Amino acid sequence: MLIIRILLITLSLTLSLLGSNAFAQDINLQPKYGVQPKNDAQKAADEKFLANIDSYYKGDRKKAAADVATRGWQFLRQGNAPDAMKRFNQAWLLDSSNGNALWGMAAFEAGSGKLNESLTLFAEADRIIGDDIDFSVDYAKLLGVIGAQTRNKAMLNDAFTRFARIHEKAPQHTLNLQNWAIMLFYAGNFAEAWKKIKLAEATPRHAELDPRFLTALQNKMPRP
Known part of the structure; x- marks a missing residue:
């Protein structure tokens, strides 16, 4: 599941340094204690x-x-x-x-x-800061990840709708375009994925595009 791993929010988590039992017992390390x-x-x-x-x-x-x-x-x-x-x-x-x-x-x-615990927290935060573009990008990405993992078409469609809505508001948002392309890749629509990547490559922050994903897309369909 390379694409799913790419989609996960990148955190250099140090949880592995904590014993699993210690983590479970430390309420400071659990959402809302x-x-x-x-x-x-x-x-x-x-x-x-x-x-x-x-x-x-x-x-x-x-x-x-x-x-x-x-x-x-x-x-x-x-x-x-x-x-x-x-x-x-x-x-x-x-x-x-x-x-x-x-x-x-x-x-x-x-x-x-x-991911499911994260989704619940995202939904709660969405009612408060849903207008924040970067928040919306993260939320749409998570919906896409879970939709892809569970083959939930409704959730995937929700993610695609959000990608499009964000693009209307922030057409230069590189990571939104990349997330959109990744989900199109996962849906098997490689041609559309390349279209989103080409848009992303024209944005100021194009250097943030993940080369692993570009390689995966190239392997499925050579760049048009």
């Missing part, structure tokens, strides 16, 4: 954290959540997934309506192969 009751020590830690944040941000928890979520994304891009999830959870604790925190959790879950 695992959605389970906390013990007294954990509650006390939350109270201390919130008190410190309220003091620093003068009670503006939405601003605090936005800053903490941003830090989470910085960690994620650096390949530090555990610290990223801790920040996303803290941002969610501060403001459960913070879409960037939910998006970050969704990216984390997708990167660790938990």
Whole structure:
């Protein structure tokens, strides 16, 4: 499943360095703290954290959540997934309506192969930050991945519709065009996939195109 691996959100996850049992037990590394009751020590830690944040941000928890979520994304891009999830959870604790925190959790879950869990978080975030182009690109990509894996035509069609809608709003978005091409490849429509790649190659960020995918497409159908 080379194409599916290409489609997965690229995260240099360090989860393999954590014991699987330790990961399961550490609620800080689970979206929304695992959605389970906390013990007294954990509650006390939350109270201390919130008190410190309220003091620093003068009670503006939405601003605090936005800053903490941003830090989470910085960690994620650096390949530090555990610290990223801790920040996303803290941002969610501060403001459960913070879409960037939910998006970050969704990216984390997708990167660790938990696609259905990721999809649930994406759907929740979509109601909050669905107008964000980069978020929309990630969400459409995940729908395409799951649709391809499960042979769910409705989900695949939803992904294709989203790719087209994003392209109307952001025609120069390289990765959206690549994701669109990859899903067309998976559907066996190689000629259309090449059309999307040619559009992507004309965008400013064309260097971001995945050479592995281009090779796979070339092997199926030589460049027109």
